[in-house]
Amino acid sequence: MSEPNPSRCTRTLVLAGPALALLATILSLAAGSGLRLLWAVWFCAALWCLLTALPCVLWRGFRHGDWTAFTRYRLPDGRDERFDWLARTGRYAWRRELEEQELHGHDPDFP
Numbered sequence: 001m002s003e004p005n006p007s008r009c010t011r012t013l014v015l016a017g018p019a020l021a022l023l024a025t026i027l028s029l030a031a032g033s034g035l036r037l038l039w040a041v042w043f044c045a046a047l048w049c050l051l052t053a054l055p056c057v058l059w060r061g062f063r064h065g066d067w068t069a070f071t072r073y074r075l076p077d078g079r080d081e082r083f084d085w086l087a088r089t090g091r092y093a094w095r096r097e098l099e100e101q102e103l104h105g106h107d108p109d110f111p
Contacts, residue, residue, distance in 0.1 A: 010056050017048025 021041045028035060057069045 006056065006060070014049055014052045014056065017045040017052070021045035 021044070024041050025038055028038060060066045060069070
């Protein structure tokens with residue numbers, strides 16, 4: 001049986017990196033020290049999130065059978081939305097349709 005939400009311990013573990021980076025940022029701004037190394041602190045915080053969240057999600061998947069973190073997102077189901085998603089823009093859709101008609105031997109000027 002799967003758990004409804006991640007545990008408080010899991011959330012604390014994943015968010016500990018950004019919390020410490022925020023604390024380091026506030027302390028360095030308050031102390032007036034240079035901000036040169038803050039990019040490294042935030043990079044390490046982002047890396048910490050990735051390296052702790054992925055094993056937690058995999059643990060939930062293997063231990064509890066809850067794979068919703070990987071299957072929650074779906075592409076749009078509507079035909080128009082899918083067309084816009086695949087075409088990336090509707091601006092030149094007429095040109096692609098014209099090229100496809102010419103490619104398959106259809107004369108676009110002839111009905």
